[in-house]
Amino acid sequence: MAKRKATINQKQCVACGCCMKVCPRGAIAIPNGVCAQVDKGLCVGCGLCARECPASVIALEEVAE
Amino acid sequence: MKQKKRWYDYLWIASLTYLILGFFNILFAWLELLCFFIPLLIAVIKGNKAYCNKYCGRGQLFSLVGGRFGLSRKKDVPQWIKSAYFRYGFLIFFFTMFFLMLWNTYLVFAGARDLRTTVTLLWTFKLPWHWAYHGTLFSDGVAQFAFGFYSVMLTSTVLGFVTMLLFKPRSWCVYCPMGTMTQLICKAKHTFSSRE
Numbered sequence: 001m002a003k004r005k006a007t008i009n010q011k012q013c014v015a016c017g018c019c020m021k022v023c024p025r026g027a028i029a030i031p032n033g034v035c036a037q038v039d040k041g042l043c044v045g046c047g048l049c050a051r052e053c054p055a056s057v058i059a060l061e062e063v064a065e
Numbered sequence: 066m067k068q069k070k071r072w073y074d075y076l077w078i079a080s081l082t083y084l085i086l087g088f089f090n091i092l093f094a095w096l097e098l099l100c101f102f103i104p105l106l107i108a109v110i111k112g113n114k115a116y117c118n119k120y121c122g123r124g125q126l127f128s129l130v131g132g133r134f135g136l137s138r139k140k141d142v143p144q145w146i147k148s149a150y151f152r153y154g155f156l157i158f159f160f161t162m163f164f165l166m167l168w169n170t171y172l173v174f175a176g177a178r179d180l181r182t183t184v185t186l187l188w189t190f191k192l193p194w195h196w197a198y199h200g201t202l203f204s205d206g207v208a209q210f211a212f213g214f215y216s217v218m219l220t221s222t223v224l225g226f227v228t229m230l231l232f233k234p235r236s237w238c239v240y241c242p243m244g245t246m247t248q249l250i251c252k253a254k255h256t257f258s259s260r261e
Contacts, residue, residue, distance in 0.1 A: 017118030033251030
C-alpha cells in the first residue's frame with residue numbers, strides 16, 4: 001500500500017516555520033532559512049503541517065514504498 | 066500531540082504588551098526596533114530564519130487568536146498573495162513608506178517641521194494620538210520617530226489581523242516584509258556559501 005507523505009512546494013515556501021512547530025515527529029526542518037524540508041523517513045503523513053501552513057504549500061502525496 | 070512549551074513560546078505576550086504600551090506612551094515604540102534588528106542580525110550572522118521559526122511574537126499572537134480562539138476562516142490565501150511579485154512588491158512598498166517616515170522624522174529633527182502627534186494607519190488615515198504623548202527629554206524628532214514607527218507596527222498588525230480573519234491564522238507570514246527580507250538574505254547567503 002502506498003503511504004502518504006507531506007510534500008512541500010519549495011518555490012512558494014516562505015520558511016515561516018509553522019509546519020516545523022506543529023509536526024509531532026519533528027520531521028520538518030528549515031535548513032539555512034531557505035525553505036522547509038520534510039524527512040520522509042520520519043513523516044507519518046498526519047497532515048497537521050498541511051493544515052497549519054499559512055501559504056498552503058504543503059500537500060500530502062502518495063509515495064510508493 | 067502536545068509539545069513542551071519553551072520560554073520563547075510566550076513572546077506573544079511581549080508583542081501584545083508593546084501594542085498596548087503605545088496607547089499610553091508613544092515612546093515605547095522605540096522598543097520595537099528590536100523586532101526589526103534581531104531577525105536581520107540572525108539572518109545575516111547565523112544565516113537562518115530562527116526569528117520567524119521560533120521567536121516571532123506577532124506570529125504567535127496570530128496563531129493564538131486565529132488558531133486557539135478560532136478567529137479565522139482557515140481558508141487558503143489567494144494565489145496572488147503568495148506570488149513573488151506581490152511579496153517582493155509589498156517589501157519594496159513597505160520600505161519606501163518606511164524611508165518616507167524616516168525622512169519626515171529627519172525633518173522634525175532638523176526643525177523644518179513641527180511634531181505631529183498622529184498615528185497613520187494603513188499609510189492614509191491619520192488618527193489623533195496626542196494622549197500618548199507626554200513630552201520628551203530629547204528632540205521632538207525622537208517622538209516623531211516613535212509615532213512613525215508605531216504607525217508602521219499598528220498598520221502591519223491590522224493588515225495581519227484582517228488576513229488572519231479571512232485566511233489562515235498566520236497569513237501575515239506569507240507577505241510579512243521582514244520574513245521576505247530575511248528569507249532573501251538567507252537564500253543569498255546560502256547560494257554564495259555553497260558556491261565556494
